[in-house]
Amino acid sequence: MMRPFKRSRNDCRRMIPMWVSLGSKQCSRASRLPWKGLASRGEPGLQSVALEARTLLKTYHVTTFGCQMNEHDSERMKGMLESLGYEEAQGRADADLILFNTCSIRESADNRFVAHLGEAKRLKSEDPERVVGVGGCWAQSVKDEVFERFPFVDVAFGPGQIHMLAEFLTQDSLTAQGYFDFEDFSGHLPAKREREFQGWVQISVGCNCVCAYCIVPQTRGREVSRDPGELLLEIQALAADGVREVTLLGQNVNSYGRDLPKDDRVTFAELLGRVDAIEGIDRIRYTSPHPKDMREDVIRAHAELSALCPHIHLPLQSGSSRMLKAMRRTYNRERYLDRVAQIREHVPDCALTTDIIVGFPGETEEDFAETLEVVEAVGYDGAFTFIFSPRRGTVAADMPNQLSHPVKRERMERLVEVVQRRARERGQRFVGRTVEVLVEGPSRTDPSRLRGRSGHNKTVNFDGTAGQGEIVEVEITSATSTTLAGHEKLLSRVP
Ligand code: 5AD
Ligand code: SF4
Numbered sequence: 001m002m003r004p005f006k007r008s009r010n011d012c013r014r015m016i017p018m019w020v021s022l023g024s025k026q027c028s029r030a031s032r033l034p035w036k037g038l039a040s041r042g043e044p045g046l047q048s049v050a051l052e053a054r055t056l057l058k059t060y061h062v063t064t065f066g067c068q069m070n071e072h073d074s075e076r077m078k079g080m081l082e083s084l085g086y087e088e089a090q091g092r093a094d095a096d097l098i099l100f101n102t103c104s105i106r107e108s109a110d111n112r113f114v115a116h117l118g119e120a121k122r123l124k125s126e127d128p129e130r131v132v133g134v135g136g137c138w139a140q141s142v143k144d145e146v147f148e149r150f151p152f153v154d155v156a157f158g159p160g161q162i163h164m165l166a167e168f169l170t171q172d173s174l175t176a177q178g179y180f181d182f183e184d185f186s187g188h189l190p191a192k193r194e195r196e197f198q199g200w201v202q203i204s205v206g207c208n209c210v211c212a213y214c215i216v217p218q219t220r221g222r223e224v225s226r227d228p229g230e231l232l233l234e235i236q237a238l239a240a241d242g243v244r245e246v247t248l249l250g251q252n253v254n255s256y257g258r259d260l261p262k263d264d265r266v267t268f269a270e271l272l273g274r275v276d277a278i279e280g281i282d283r284i285r286y287t288s289p290h291p292k293d294m295r296e297d298v299i300r301a302h303a304e305l306s307a308l309c310p311h312i313h314l315p316l317q318s319g320s321s322r323m324l325k326a327m328r329r330t331y332n333r334e335r336y337l338d339r340v341a342q343i344r345e346h347v348p349d350c351a352l353t354t355d356i357i358v359g360f361p362g363e364t365e366e367d368f369a370e371t372l373e374v375v376e377a378v379g380y381d382g383a384f385t386f387i388f389s390p391r392r393g394t395v396a397a398d399m400p401n402q403l404s405h406p407v408k409r410e411r412m413e414r415l416v417e418v419v420q421r422r423a424r425e426r427g428q429r430f431v432g433r434t435v436e437v438l439v440e441g442p443s444r445t446d447p448s449r450l451r452g453r454s455g456h457n458k459t460v461n462f463d464g465t466a467g468q469g470e471i472v473e474v475e476i477t478s479a480t481s482t483t484l485a486g487h488e489k490l491l492s493r494v495p
Helices: 018-024 035-040 068-083 107-126 137-142 145-149 163-169 216-220 228-240 268-276 296-304 321-327 333-346 365-378 405-430
Strands: 058-064 086-088 097-102 131-136 155-157 177-179 198-202 245-249 283-287 311-313 351-358 382-387 434-442 450-454 459-463 471-479 483-488
Touching: 058 068, 068 086, 068 097, 068 131, 068 163, 068 198, 068 245, 097 107, 097 137, 107 131, 107 137, 131 137, 131 163, 137 145, 137 216, 155 163, 163 177, 198 228, 228 245, 228 268, 245 268, 268 283, 268 296, 296 333, 321 333, 321 365, 333 365, 351 365, 351 405, 365 405, 382 405, 405 471, 434 459, 450 471, 459 471
Parallel strands: 058 086, 058 097, 097 131, 131 155, 155 177, 198 245, 245 283, 311 351, 351 382, 459 483
Antiparallel strands: 434 450, 434 471, 450 459, 471 483
């Protein structure tokens, strides 16, 4: 059961705005929140939910920090707000409701968020009727401290409590409140997709791993897999709504299914097979898997399922077995490299990307050299590289032998050099080939060209005439460490 943390603040007590009471006064709470009844019947197609009484329009603005999971949570916040009658504002200054969906994975994300919050404070002081909300992992990690540190905040909620934002906005008086409990899946909310042909589906919440550096188990709780039948209905509904590419999301996405009741148990590989069979889904991606759960059946699925993209993100974190043990990653360098060999055996051309942390407590020059060796040996197509950042409440934050910032920075620079060189070298294998590209829009650097993504998850900038959402064949003429360039093969549209 949900037990909201409640906190009253005298300075922000005020009556519910007219727009809410006009539309919902006579309704029961469940029918005020239009997706709730649908969700309990397990019906798909929630995007089309409309609020009967769209009265005076209010506007919202959401700023998102962090990972794809957070971006998807923001899509769900937006969908929920629009079904309550809100419209998206261009900027914060135009918004009645200013929201931040926060990340706490590294200190830099905290700092960026606090800088943005300053503007919200100023806007709120100009118009005290504005509502300021802080959701996501950072809010969850500090809970009620949000209100102590930022007294102008009206509502705060963790990633498992997004739906409570609507409860808050539709209640009869707005008293500052925080909602931080963990539930299974945070409500079946209608998502406002950024691109109509790409959809995210959260297949599990939380994480049972105990990586020493990571705050996620504290912010998103224990792992819970969603019901496979419900997921497939949701993906069928997305396909019917024009989605061609679906990305399955989970904190540890490939341990999906282990917690399901025996009779309903579906492994991650089986789930991939069932999604592949859905008419209209041309591309399947997933993030992020854990190397310990990257079993052979999942690797084989990449070779066998036509819609499953030839790309695996396989977080390494460190190439030193000693560091991996200190990080509590439950695999060592050899096991990781075995996985890579298995992937290359079954899917020789598979793109591999990774996450690497430099400067974990106690990391010696020798440990770091081992990380460089693995990067050199694997030859990743790309990597996210992070400087270790101690997070309050994690085991690593209290470890001795924390490294100085200059040492971490210097190692980072050396790591990035190797990552980029190897990625550039790997990218050359596409030159002269024709790859299928899902068109996302105009190129960011040259709007007369198009931009899209290949199955290998490379950004491709190219000359062509295709429209957004089409899959076209592109002849690749050059490659950098992060992008490919080429031109659309005319008369070759993939239907
Ligand atoms: N410091 C630096 N990087 C971190 N990550 C997670 N926690 C930390 C931390 N405390 C990185 C890991 C993870 C990615 C999402 O963020 O590499 O895979
Ligand atoms: Fe995503 Fe992790 Fe940041 Fe939470 S802490 S938003 S799960 S990256």
